[in-house]
Amino acid sequence: MIESLRLLHDRITGAAPPPELLKEMTRAFEDLAVELGLYAVSEREQITGHRIDLPGRGQALVPVFTVDESDDEHVRGSVRFGRYYLGGNGAAHGGAIPLVFDEMLGRLANAGGRPISRTAYLRVDYRSITPLDRDLRAEAWFDREEGRKRFLRGAIFDGETRCAEAEGLFVALNPGQP
Numbered sequence: 001m002i003e004s005l006r007l008l009h010d011r012i013t014g015a016a017p018p019p020e021l022l023k024e025m026t027r028a029f030e031d032l033a034v035e036l037g038l039y040a041v042s043e044r045e046q047i048t049g050h051r052i053d054l055p056g057r058g059q060a061l062v063p064v065f066t067v068d069e070s071d072d073e074h075v076r077g078s079v080r081f082g083r084y085y086l087g088g089n090g091a092a093h094g095g096a097i098p099l100v101f102d103e104m105l106g107r108l109a110n111a112g113g114r115p116i117s118r119t120a121y122l123r124v125d126y127r128s129i130t131p132l133d134r135d136l137r138a139e140a141w142f143d144r145e146e147g148r149k150r151f152l153r154g155a156i157f158d159g160e161t162r163c164a165e166a167e168g169l170f171v172a173l174n175p176g177q178p
């Protein structure tokens with residue numbers, strides 16, 4: 001279902017249907033929303049975001065980061081920004097790119113049985129445009145750890161071109177901290 005939703009996001013963003021079809025589709029979306037509302041659950045019980053066996057954890061917010069290889073210190077894979085993430089002139093939106101870094105760095109920060117941490121800051125440098133509809137290489141790695149503080153870095157490449165890079169600080173949560 002989430003795969004279909006991602007496709008729908010891309011198609012909606014890239015389409016200009018006639019008004020009659022727009023009305024028809026709007027009604028169909030509203031009907032679906034009402035039907036799903038009957039099955040509302042708490043955060044703990046929801047499926048999206050919790051399916052770590054699925055690319056993108058089964059949630060539609062973040063562009064899917066597909067892992068090719070990983071250990072407790074590094075992760076390498078690919079990411080593809082669909083039309084939904086368009087900023088302008090064929091480039092990904094500058095707000096969509098940090099979503100991917102937060103996901104990649106955040107998952108690595110909490111990998112290897114380390115206690116859960118949260119992003120304290122995420123700095124992103126945009127080195128070149130990040131093109132849509134291409135498989136981009138994405139990497140993240142542990143830089144250093146100082147007590148509860150974990151510093152991680154990441155980068156996204158289009159071939160040999162460095163599109164964007166990031167540095168994040170993740171702070172391990174104290175017991176009882178939300």
Ligand SMILES: CCCCCCCCCC(=O)SCCNC(=O)CCNC(=O)[C@H](O)C(C)(C)COP(=O)(O)OP(=O)(O)OC[C@H]1O[C@@H](n2cnc3c(N)ncnc32)[C@H](O)[C@@H]1OP(=O)(O)O
Pocket residue numbers: 052102103106107117118119120121147148149169171172173174177
């Ligand atoms: C399978 C699931 C995979 C999930 C992957 C996705 C991961 C997504 C992760 C997220 O997006 S989490 C959501 C976004 N982040 C937040 O909502 C965090 C909100 N902020 C907080 O909860 C707290 O500010 C935080 C836990 C980050 C730190 O607060 P604490 O009270 O625990 O720590 P404290 O303020 O005592 O700081 C601890 C150390 O970190 C340092 N620090 C904290 N925030 C900092 C900051 N922003 N910049 C620089 N240093 C910072 C602080 O100076 C100190 O350094 P020292 O120990 O050297 O003195």
